[in-house]
Amino acid sequence: MQGKHIKIFDTTLRDGQQCPGAGMTLEQNLEYAKLACDLRVDVLEAGFPSASAMDFDIVNTIAREFGCSPNSPVIAGLCQLRKEQIERTIESLAPALKYGKARLHTYVPVDAELMSASLGDRAQDKNRIIHDTYDFIRMAVGAGCEVQFSPEGYSRVGANFDFATEVIRAAVDAGATVINCPDTIGGASRLEGEQYFVNNMKRHASIIAAEFPQSQVTWSVHCHNDFGLAVENTMNAVFDGPATQVEGCINGIGERAGNAALEQCIMIIKHFGERNSTSPCYTTADASNIQQISDYVGQHMLPRQPHWPVSGYNAAKHSSGGHTNAILKNPLAYQPFDPQEIGKQISFVFGPLSGGNHAKAIIEAGGYICSDTEKAAIAQHIKDKFIQRRKGVTDDELMEAYFDYRRPMYIDRIDYSRSGDRSTVHLFGQFVADRIDVTQDYCGKDSALAALKAAMEAYFGSFEIISHRSHSEGAGTTALSRSFISIVNDRNDRFEGTGLDQDIEISAMKALIDALNRNYIDVHFSTSKASEYSTIDSTRHTRLLPAG
Numbered sequence: 001m002q003g004k005h006i007k008i009f010d011t012t013l014r015d016g017q018q019c020p021g022a023g024m025t026l027e028q029n030l031e032y033a034k035l036a037c038d039l040r041v042d043v044l045e046a047g048f049p050s051a052s053a054m055d056f057d058i059v060n061t062i063a064r065e066f067g068c069s070p071n072s073p074v075i076a077g078l079c080q081l082r083k084e085q086i087e088r089t090i091e092s093l094a095p096a097l098k099y100g101k102a103r104l105h106t107y108v109p110v111d112a113e114l115m116s117a118s119l120g121d122r123a124q125d126k127n128r129i130i131h132d133t134y135d136f137i138r139m140a141v142g143a144g145c146e147v148q149f150s151p152e153g154y155s156r157v158g159a160n161f162d163f164a165t166e167v168i169r170a171a172v173d174a175g176a177t178v179i180n181c182p183d184t185i186g187g188a189s190r191l192e193g194e195q196y197f198v199n200n201m202k203r204h205a206s207i208i209a210a211e212f213p214q215s216q217v218t219w220s221v222h223c224h225n226d227f228g229l230a231v232e233n234t235m236n237a238v239f240d241g242p243a244t245q246v247e248g249c250i251n252g253i254g255e256r257a258g259n260a261a262l263e264q265c266i267m268i269i270k271h272f273g274e275r276n277s278t279s280p281c282y283t284t285a286d287a288s289n290i291q292q293i294s295d296y297v298g299q300h301m302l303p304r305q306p307h308w309p310v311s312g313y314n315a316a317k318h319s320s321g322g323h324t325n326a327i328l329k330n331p332l333a334y335q336p337f338d339p340q341e342i343g344k345q346i347s348f349v350f351g352p353l354s355g356g357n358h359a360k361a362i363i364e365a366g367g368y369i370c371s372d373t374e375k376a377a378i379a380q381h382i383k384d385k386f387i388q389r390r391k392g393v394t395d396d397e398l399m400e401a402y403f404d405y406r407r408p409m410y411i412d413r414i415d416y417s418r419s420g421d422r423s424t425v426h427l428f429g430q431f432v433a434d435r436i437d438v439t440q441d442y443c444g445k446d447s448a449l450a451a452l453k454a455a456m457e458a459y460f461g462s463f464e465i466i467s468h469r470s471h472s473e474g475a476g477t478t479a480l481s482r483s484f485i486s487i488v489n490d491r492n493d494r495f496e497g498t499g500l501d502q503d504i505e506i507s508a509m510k511a512l513i514d515a516l517n518r519n520y521i522d523v524h525f526s527t528s529k530a531s532e533y534s535t536i537d538s539t540r541h542t543r544l545l546p547a548g
Contacts, residue, residue: 003280007042009247016249045076049092067096076103104145111153141175148178155183155197186226205242220245230260290342321355351392407517416448483507
């Protein structure tokens with residue numbers, strides 16, 4: 001790998017959980033920590049241990065269970081620049097200290113507006129802030145912690161640039177090895193020109209490098225997304241600035257409009273980092289685990305938008321006919337990267353804009369025949385059947401429409417009568433391409449269903465009804481009867497059918513015809529069996545009349 005190693009700082013468990021509605025239980029925090037380790041993040045900010053007993057337990061447990069091996073991420077805990085919080089954070093990180101995996105992350109505002117709002121009267125005593133920065137960081141370093149310092153509100157430092165310089169200088173002098181320059185308010189843009197925070201980062205990095213030539217300072221970037229620029233600003237700090245650590249949350253969750261989406265940053269670095277001639281870079285994150293951890297955050301923290309970049313539900317899903325045709329030939333025709341890189345598969349949703357190739361691919365994947373000469377007609381039948389479903393249909397629904405297209409028996413009307421032990425059934429409809437008008441008598445105590453069975457064996461061969469049940473849908477005289485029938489053919493294959501009608505006898509007969517149609521389709525159109533019946537005239541299986 002070429003260039004500088006960009007470390008991945010995951011703050012999903014800290015900044016992410018500061019977002020309303022995104023909190024998780026202790027067990028869920030631990031499960032997320034495991035997924036973050038699988039993603040191979042470099043730093044896992046586990047929480048704000050001085051905020052509550054629960055937050056302390058989360059950080060302490062993660063430090064104990066996930067910060068105790070050479071391959072573990074560094075475990076970080078955030079605290080304000082206050083003595084009691086420094087001490088509490090050191091205590092929470094204690095299990096990871098002996099492995100060199102404990103990082104104390106502290107901060108103090110440098111933006112004038114934040115200073116007055118957060119520090120009150122203390123904001124007026126800048127010298128005191130500088131001395132506290134040195135003293136408290138020195139205390140944490142003395143306890144064995146790696147220290148990261150953030151001048152909060154850095155992107156709006158403005159006239160406080162020199163003050164920010166003094167605070168950063170004090171932090172590095174005290175032993176801080178990571179300086180994080182946050183766009184806390186999410187308002188930064190390259191359009192600010194010389195006041196753009198990345199330009200200020202370059203100035204500060206140059207100052208610190210000149211004053212502390214022996215110190216190996218990591219410059220980090222932490223951006224919020226209030227203008228939708230968090231990822232762009234983060235990447236600018238890497239490609240155009242001194243940043244060698246990026247901070248963010250999976251799925252971009254976090255305070256207000258969220259943070260830089262960590263999975264997007266990882267993929268941008270992987271695909272463009274080494275190609276950047278001025279500042280080539282790389283990351284050692286394992287992108288193949290992105291989909292899994294993104295899904296976890298979407299399920300347990302905040303829902304993820306379907307069209308979310310990289311890992312969203314629709315990010316590798318296609319419906320347009322033109323797109324589908326191209327992707328079936330070349331999976332990357334309409335994908336900027338192979339979705340398998342993040343543990344995702346390309347998939348399709350059949351909808352109004354889909355074509356015959358799309359339908360053919362799903363049908364053949366389901367184990368049935370769809371020739372090139374009939375794929376367009378089948379696709380149109382599916383669209384007609386779900387004409388109001390503008391958002392698309394599932395693969396199961398598509399297959400049901402395919403079975404509807406293929407069914408050989410269409411019944412326009414069923415009449416039946418019963419007198420004593422004699423049942424008579426009269427069918428009007430179509431079998432394959434032929435019109436039928438069938439009358440069948442049956443003598444015995446069985447229902448009209450037995451008469452229908454006798455009539456159908458002339459068309460479908462011998463079979464047995466092995467299960468039959470019905471129930472009422474609705475109440476009163478308008479209630480419908482839903483019937484379910486299972487049959488076994490002479491090959492011992494089982495098929496099930498359903499029928500719905502106000503008359504319980506007719507609902508049962510419709511269910512039997514449905515099961516027989518499925519039997520016929522399986523025998524003649526499943527790819528595993530159709531070759532055994534190659535002498536059948538396929539033109540006779542084309543539907544000529546509308547469904548009855």
